[in-house]
Amino acid sequence: SRLGKRLLASHAARLIAEEKLEVEPRRDQEIIHVASANGPECLEAIKKIQPGVVLLNGCRLLSKDMLARMPxxxxxxxxxxxxxxxxxxxxxxxxxxxxxxxxxxxxHLVDAGVDTGAVLKQVRGQPKRGDTISSYALRQAAFSRDICVEAVSDVLAGKITTVDPGLPSQQWYHPTIWFYLWTGLRTGIW
Known part of the structure; x- marks a missing residue:
């Protein structure tokens, strides 16, 4: 994963520029560093800020205890x-x-499972030429900004409406290097 990101850094940089993705915090944005999303300092910070909603991205799973204590x-x-x-x-x-x-x-709403919470919004798109496992998440972020804003706005307005995508449920992990190489050579999907 790290090697792929290094080798394809120029593609990622072009994607970020083309899609006008903001990958660094804004100057006026306060960053609060905590040791763990499940730690008491995180809950303390959230209670101090008093947000109407919390939106996670790339975070470890929150414990049942932490979720129960979220305001x-x-x-x-x-x-x-x-x-x-x-x-x-x-x-x-x-x-x-x-x-x-x-x-x-x-x-989606967060529950104690791995991405098992009720779905609020979904959007589908397409990868572009040169995209790989190292850049798919950036591509997805580019076409999904609106659903994040809409979901947060809906919750702040007191409108939590869930949808049932009617799909089977399966949890996926990082591919092994051998599966990744075999699949890439066989299908061209990298």
Whole structure:
């Protein structure tokens, strides 16, 4: 994964520029560093801020105890269509499974499972030439900004409406290097 990111850094930089993705915090944005999303300092910071909603992205699982103590709804941005592509690399797995129509993202309520919370919003898109497992998440972020804003706005307005995608549920993990190479050579999906 790290090697792929280094080798394809120029593609990622072009994608970020083309899609006008903001990958660094804004100057006026306060960053609060905590040792763990499940630690008392995280809960303290959240209670101090008093948000109407928390949106997670790329965070470790929150414990049942932490979720029970959260003072507001917790949402997760997931780079995959849930429940079919829960876990890691949802876009990659959709493509390698011959399911490109489910290359997309989900915003869902957080529960104690791995991407098992009720779905609020989903959007589907397509990878572009040169995209690989190292850039799919950036591509997905580019076409899914609106659903994150909509989901947060809806929750702040007191409108939590869930949808049932009617899909089977499966959790996915990082591919092994051998599966990744074999699949890439066989299908051209990297």
């Amino acid at each position: 507001c709804p917790v949402l997760n941005y997931h780079a995959g269509i849930t429940p079919k592509y829960r876990g890691m690399n949802g876009g990659y797995w959709a493509l390698t499974s011959g399911d490109p129509q489910n290359f997309g993202t989900t915003v």
